[in-house]
Amino acid sequence: MSTIADNILQVSSRIQAAAKAAHRDENSIHLLAVSKTKPAQALREAYAAGLRDFGENYLQEALGKQLELADLPLIWHFIGPIQSNKTRAIAEHFDWVHSVDRLKIAQRLSEQRPAELPPLNICIQVNVSGEASKSGCTPADLPALAEAISALPRLKLRGLMAIPEPTEERAEQAAAFAAVQALQASLALPLDTLSMGMSHDLESAIAQGATWVRIGTALFGARDYSQS
Numbered sequence: 315m316s317t318i319a320d321n322i323l324q325v326s327s328r329i330q331a332a333a334k335a336a337h338r339d340e341n342s343i344h345l346l347a348v349s350k351t352k353p354a355q356a357l358r359e360a361y362a363a364g365l366r367d368f369g370e371n372y373l374q375e376a377l378g379k380q381l382e383l384a385d386l387p388l389i390w391h392f393i394g395p396i397q398s399n400k401t402r403a404i405a406e407h408f409d410w411v412h413s414v415d416r417l418k419i420a421q422r423l424s425e426q427r428p429a430e431l432p433p434l435n436i437c438i439q440v441n442v443s444g445e446a447s448k449s450g451c452t453p454a455d456l457p458a459l460a461e462a463i464s465a466l467p468r469l470k471l472r473g474l475m476a477i478p479e480p481t482e483e484r485a486e487q488a489a490a491f492a493a494v495q496a497l498q499a500s501l502a503l504p505l506d507t508l509s510m511g512m513s514h515d516l517e518s519a520i521a522q523g524a525t526w527v528r529i530g531t532a533l534f535g536a537r538d539y540s541q542s
């Protein structure tokens with residue numbers, strides 16, 4: 315068995331155990347394989363072991379892998395910061411975007427989503443760690459942003475995404491994820507998605523209602539940025 319296949323089994327059993335502890339249906343929690351910096355071959359191995367959803371942060375890198383893996387029916391999620399000049403390629407080449415944090419970007423994605431594709435699935439990234447994080451809209455700005463995005467014709471607003479400040483303290487993890495869940499609940503919109511939880515904190519995220527956990531290191535090993 316490949317290391318990646320073995321890692322998938324381990325992550326899946328962590329998800330299962332966390333779902334059980336939270337009295338949740340494990341099928342309500344989806345595994346997004348975060349493959350940034352990893353070669354196409356690693357995604358191919360993950361696909362062979364059953365994964366279909368892949369998350370990428372860097373547009374050029376993602377487009378290259380999409381070409382190399384065009385023979386596989388993969389579902390692509392964009393999860394990195396978005397500059398205006400990248401929206402067209404993202405609208406054309408992805409199924410989900412988890413990292414929308416301002417209206418201008420959402421408007422461009424809606425305008426640029428090709429007519430022959432289904433609406434682009436969107437999560438609004440919200441910043442629940444205050445000064446510690448620069449990405450994500452503020453909780454105060456969220457209601458108006460969510461209303462405006464939900465009215466855009468070529469987008470389907472699915473829910474919220476968050477990357478809380480990293481901590482090993484379970485109580486702090488839980489408090490941050492609970493804040494995201496409460497913000498979602500406070501919106502009078504039909505949302506079904508909470509994208510939260512990474513390799514080190516997926517258990518806390520699942521306990522607070524995560525429906526997508528975004529896992530990189532625990533599936534593919536540590537990332538090496540020295541080549542980029």
Ligand SMILES: *Cc1c(COP(=O)(O)O)cnc(C)c1O
Pocket residue numbers: 348350371393394477512513514528529530531532
């Ligand atoms: C890199 C990344 C992840 C995965 O983090 P790991 O700690 O490697 O699991 C998840 N979400 C986002 C937005 C990322 O950039």
